[in-house]
Amino acid sequence: MAAAPLRDSVQDRRRINMPESEYNFAEIEKKWQAKWKQNNLFAADDRGTKPKCYVLTMYPYPSGVLHMGHVINYTIGDVVVRYKLLRGFDVLSPMGWDSFGLPAENAAIRTGVHPHEFTEKNIARMTEQMHRAGWGYDWTREVATSHQDYYRWTQWIFLKFYEKKLAVKKTAPVNWCDSCQTVLANEQVHDGSCERCGSKVFQKDMSQWFFAMSKYAQRLLDGHEQLRGKWPEAVIAMQQEWIGKSHGAKVLFKIKETGDELPIFTTRPDTLWGVTFMSLAPEHPLIEKLVKGTEHEERVMKAVKEMRAQGTSEKDLADREKVGVFTGFHVVNPVNGESAPLWVANFALMSYGTGAVMAVPAHDQRDFEFAKKYNLPIKAVIVPETGLNESVMTEAYVDPGDMLFSGPFTGDNNVEAMPKIIKWLEEQGYGQGTVNFRLRDWLLSRQRYWGAPIPIIYCDKCGTVPVPEKDLPVKLPTDVQFKEGGGNPLARSASFVNCVCPKCGAAAKRETDTMDTFVDSSWYFLRYCDAKNEDAIFSPEKIKRWMAVDQYIGGIEHATMHLIYARFFTMVLHDLGLIDFDEPFTRLFCQGMVCKTAYYCNACKWLHESDVAFADGAAKGQKCKKCGGEVTSEMTKISKSKLNIVDPDVMFDKFGADTVRLYMLSDAPPDRMQVWSEEGISGAWRTLNRLWTLINKSLDKLSPVGEPLPTQLNSKNVDLRRKTHQCIQKITDSIEGGFQFNTAIARCNELLNMLRGFDKPVNPAVLREVLETVVRVFSPIVPHFAEECWEKMGHAESIFTAGWPEADPKVAKEDVIEIPVQVNGKLRARITLAADADQEKMERAALADEKVQAQIAGKEIVKVIVIPGRMVNIAVKG
RNA sequence: GCCGGGGUGGCGGAAUGGCAGACGCGCGGGAUUCAAAAUCCCGUUCUGGCAACAGAGUGAGGGUUCAAAUCCCUCCCCCGGCACCA
Numbered sequence A: 001m002a003a004a005p006l007r008d009s010v011q012d013r014r015r016i017n018m019p020e021s022e023y024n025f026a027e028i029e030k031k032w033q034a035k036w037k038q039n040n041l042f043a044a045d046d047r048g049t050k051p052k053c054y055v056l057t058m059y060p061y062p063s064g065v066l067h068m069g070h071v072i073n074y075t076i077g078d079v080v081v082r083y084k085l086l087r088g089f090d091v092l093s094p095m096g097w098d099s100f101g102l103p104a105e106n107a108a109i110r111t112g113v114h115p116h117e118f119t120e121k122n123i124a125r126m127t128e129q130m131h132r133a134g135w136g137y138d139w140t141r142e143v144a145t146s147h148q149d150y151y152r153w154t155q156w157i158f159l160k161f162y163e164k165k166l167a168v169k170k171t172a173p174v175n176w177c178d179s180c181q182t183v184l185a186n187e188q189v190h191d192g193s194c195e196r197c198g199s200k201v202f203q204k205d206m207s208q209w210f211f212a213m214s215k216y217a218q219r220l221l222d223g224h225e226q227l228r229g230k231w232p233e234a235v236i237a238m239q240q241e242w243i244g245k246s247h248g249a250k251v252l253f254k255i256k257e258t259g260d261e262l263p264i265f266t267t268r269p270d271t272l273w274g275v276t277f278m279s280l281a282p283e284h285p286l287i288e289k290l291v292k293g294t295e296h297e298e299r300v301m302k303a304v305k306e307m308r309a310q311g312t313s314e315k316d317l318a319d320r321e322k323v324g325v326f327t328g329f330h331v332v333n334p335v336n337g338e339s340a341p342l343w344v345a346n347f348a349l350m351s352y353g354t355g356a357v358m359a360v361p362a363h364d365q366r367d368f369e370f371a372k373k374y375n376l377p378i379k380a381v382i383v384p385e386t387g388l389n390e391s392v393m394t395e396a397y398v399d400p401g402d403m404l405f406s407g408p409f410t411g412d413n414n415v416e417a418m419p420k421i422i423k424w425l426e427e428q429g430y431g432q433g434t435v436n437f438r439l440r441d442w443l444l445s446r447q448r449y450w451g452a453p454i455p456i457i458y459c460d461k462c463g464t465v466p467v468p469e470k471d472l473p474v475k476l477p478t479d480v481q482f483k484e485g486g487g488n489p490l491a492r493s494a495s496f497v498n499c500v501c502p503k504c505g506a507a508a509k510r511e512t513d514t515m516d517t518f519v520d521s522s523w524y525f526l527r528y529c530d531a532k533n534e535d536a537i538f539s540p541e542k543i544k545r546w547m548a549v550d551q552y553i554g555g556i557e558h559a560t561m562h563l564i565y566a567r568f569f570t571m572v573l574h575d576l577g578l579i580d581f582d583e584p585f586t587r588l589f590c591q592g593m594v595c596k597t598a599y600y601c602n603a604c605k606w607l608h609e610s611d612v613a614f615a616d617g618a619a620k621g622q623k624c625k626k627c628g629g630e631v632t633s634e635m636t637k638i639s640k641s642k643l644n645i646v647d648p649d650v651m652f653d654k655f656g657a658d659t660v661r662l663y664m665l666s667d668a669p670p671d672r673m674q675v676w677s678e679e680g681i682s683g684a685w686r687t688l689n690r691l692w693t694l695i696n697k698s699l700d701k702l703s704p705v706g707e708p709l710p711t712q713l714n715s716k717n718v719d720l721r722r723k724t725h726q727c728i729q730k731i732t733d734s735i736e737g738g739f740q741f742n743t744a745i746a747r748c749n750e751l752l753n754m755l756r757g758f759d760k761p762v763n764p765a766v767l768r769e770v771l772e773t774v775v776r777v778f779s780p781i782v783p784h785f786a787e788e789c790w791e792k793m794g795h796a797e798s799i800f801t802a803g804w805p806e807a808d809p810k811v812a813k814e815d816v817i818e819i820p821v822q823v824n825g826k827l828r829a830r831i832t833l834a835a836d837a838d839q840e841k842m843e844r845a846a847l848a849d850e851k852v853q854a855q856i857a858g859k860e861i862v863k864v865i866v867i868p869g870r871m872v873n874i875a876v877k878g
Numbered sequence B: 001g002c003c004g005g006g007g008u009g010g011c012g013g014a015a016u017g018g019c020a021g022a023c024g025c026g027c028g029g030g031a032u033u034c035a036a037a038a039u040c041c042c043g044u045u046c047u048g049g050c051a052a053c054a055g056a057g058u059g060a061g062g063g064u065u066c067a068a069a070u071c072c073c074u075c076c077c078c079c080g081g082c083a084c085c086a
Helices: A009-014 A025-038 A068-086 A102-111 A115-133 A148-163 A213-222 A233-243 A269-274 A285-291 A297-309 A314-319 A365-374 A414-428 A524-530 A540-546 A561-575 A648-655 A657-666 A678-701 A715-736 A741-756 A764-778 A783-792 A839-848 A850-856
Strands: A052-057 A090-092 A167-177 A182-184 A201-211 A245-255 A261-266 A277-280 A324-332 A339-345 A356-359 A431-437 A456-459 A463-466 A498-500 A507-510 A551-555 A588-591 A594-601 A605-607 A631-637 A816-823 A826-834 A860-867 A871-877
Touching: A025 A115, A025 A657, A025 A783, A052 A068, A052 A540, A068 A090, A068 A115, A068 A551, A068 A588, A068 A594, A068 A648, A068 A657, A102 A115, A115 A648, A115 A657, A148 A167, A148 A463, A148 A561, A182 A201, A201 A297, A213 A233, A213 A245, A213 A431, A213 A561, A233 A561, A233 A588, A245 A269, A245 A356, A245 A414, A261 A269, A261 A356, A261 A431, A269 A414, A277 A324, A277 A365, A285 A297, A285 A324, A297 A324, A297 A339, A324 A365, A339 A356, A356 A365, A414 A431, A524 A540, A648 A657, A648 A678, A657 A678, A657 A741, A657 A783, A678 A741, A678 A764, A678 A783, A715 A741, A715 A764, A741 A764, A764 A783, A816 A839, A816 A850, A826 A839, A826 A850, A839 A850, A839 A860, A839 A871, A850 A871
Parallel strands: A052 A090, A052 A551, A277 A339, A551 A588, A816 A871
Antiparallel strands: A167 A182, A167 A201, A245 A261, A245 A324, A245 A431, A277 A356, A324 A339, A456 A463, A456 A507, A498 A507, A594 A605, A594 A631, A816 A826, A860 A871
């Protein structure tokens, strides 16, 4: 008999059958979205008198459709916006588009559709989706970074940076793909090859535009102090690592044969006496100067060329074997006059320090490995009490110890001696104490069409000339073709390149590089404050009204790039006198990734859930429907490649925006990973339907709007009111205490459960208070639903004008409470007492309890701990 | 290796020194139904017990405390970031 076929019953059960429901979300959501638009609910008042609150979610790249990452991000933002509205703030909630960038240009190469057209179509589609989701924005402030009225000011900022020498052109080694005719970012290089065409990428020195961000390294670091406690600790930590400040000394070595000076940076000046060779970065200019015309030239330059041809991607660097070549020259160590061979090593970085590293193999693991490989001497100068024998060492000794062969410091502890050594180096004129940063200048040149043109003109006579402000924007030309491997289309556009020098009027050429899109996003939050200003980048009054951003919300993937660039821009604009603050984002919140189970079959690779046959009962023993093979599953970030994506449109159509919103926030704290499952969303659906039914059933039992509560209520009604006010208090705390929407929603559910289990008739005024409270505290999360209920309950105005409910502590206060009684820390009984019972009363009641008596019988009471209003613990012996 | 975040039922999670498992999912049972779906009610940490109840239990081990998921020490595992930075 054939094996029983795997049933698809689990699959079938997984398909959520929509219950018949009177809750017509499609109609309700459409209705309220139209009303909010009509009543300008989200129009930010530039001249309002209430305290302001600027809530910003990171704007999207208009890729074409929203994904679930956007949904969680913008839902959190919208809940905050509506909550702040309810709390009486003038709220600014803008939205816009990060609309320059590579995908549109690649699409143009593929399909021939101009990037502008492609982008506008995507923006239209995504705007539609945002309305559908019910997110509230002040659309009059919409910006798109690819529009002329935006990039005009991006260019204007570039000119301001240029004036202050903060935008500079310098030669730098870049990843160059000859077949694509363009520079590649490190992450676009895979195993030394171009990610697009697969041809070999090599390093090339090119003249590129940079922002002098390294000048701001210390400021960027110092600024973290005011962000502490308001930004996620992880983001601050990542930025600190990225900026990478280190203390040490700059020491001047000399080339023995030529007398050339060679400055080096070290964090370990205490090991200067242990230097046994010197390593230069392959890009170091001194190499060519030294070996040119000597017997060493051919051998050294060949090796250098090979080193420079190695890939520069992160992975390449990590896996690379240490190699080097002896230059034939030597350096003289200033501290002891000893000479050491000068090598070129592939692990030395031209972009850090001075590009030259003193090598102390005894005390640096990397140098140790290099010395072992090339048989270079090892000299220990820091030794532990147990001593150190160079000939048997298997790794570098990096711990503290006593200094040896170290001139005036011999015998000192190296850690204690460090400041003295630096002082001594300075006195002797050998070097000086210094700090060094890992943070580099920001390379902003891109050999691409779809970006903001850099407003610079090159004139044979006048040199580099900035475009005068009155001539901005430098517009992108339209007479361009996009073709594979064609390099930068701008460079081929005669109408763009050829121009007249603004200084002398002679024929000149335009810069054809465009700006990195991170430049656009480094100031968009400022433009929102005054988005339609045609005469200035923004007016100081409007900036004063809205900045800084009170709450910024976005993905943690922007921790180092965007969030450092935006802080850098803000500091520079501050120094230019354009704004009077230097941190743009007061509070930052980073939401978690949206994950979903992904299925994998060895033969068929990643599978759609619909191609998986589940064994009955559990998610084990799942088989591939295509080939019958074993299927494994993992919980992972939703992505196209793993076929576990969720389409927001489908979810909105099936469940409605409110249910999707409620589900996204109800399961886990929003900074953690979110697990998407259709079973899960059905819980949110049920919650809304129950509440809908309850409210509709109760409409004719409610007291008229505005009728005061009776002065006398029976105890059941008092209980219900108490729970209601406790609920308001807890929900307010949950939201204020760091966006704990999941526990806020749980409190609402508790109140609803209590109401449903309530068998006696509820006083009409109490019933109104309870139901209105639930609807009001739910309103930021499920706004359409709440508006509809609010209207049905007899209110003419939007629920978002009604304010946030206040908890009355007198009503919330319990008068009778249950006190747990422990014996030796173990729970043995619960006693019911008046909430204000004093310690003595509590102790007496606890000791009188039957179960407690049984536990302590025949034992000696050592101590009774009574925490008023909370618990009793009896410590016994014997 | 360094930095950050975690480890609690079948699952997502709650509780930040004071009743472990709120709320939800799933699962089991019942009501309703010709039947199913949907809906409603009850149950659901594990072990033993018909039950009352007892014992165990928050990654592992130790410690502080009347009392530890929570604080301290040692260690293991998972996720994210950084990693030739001299």
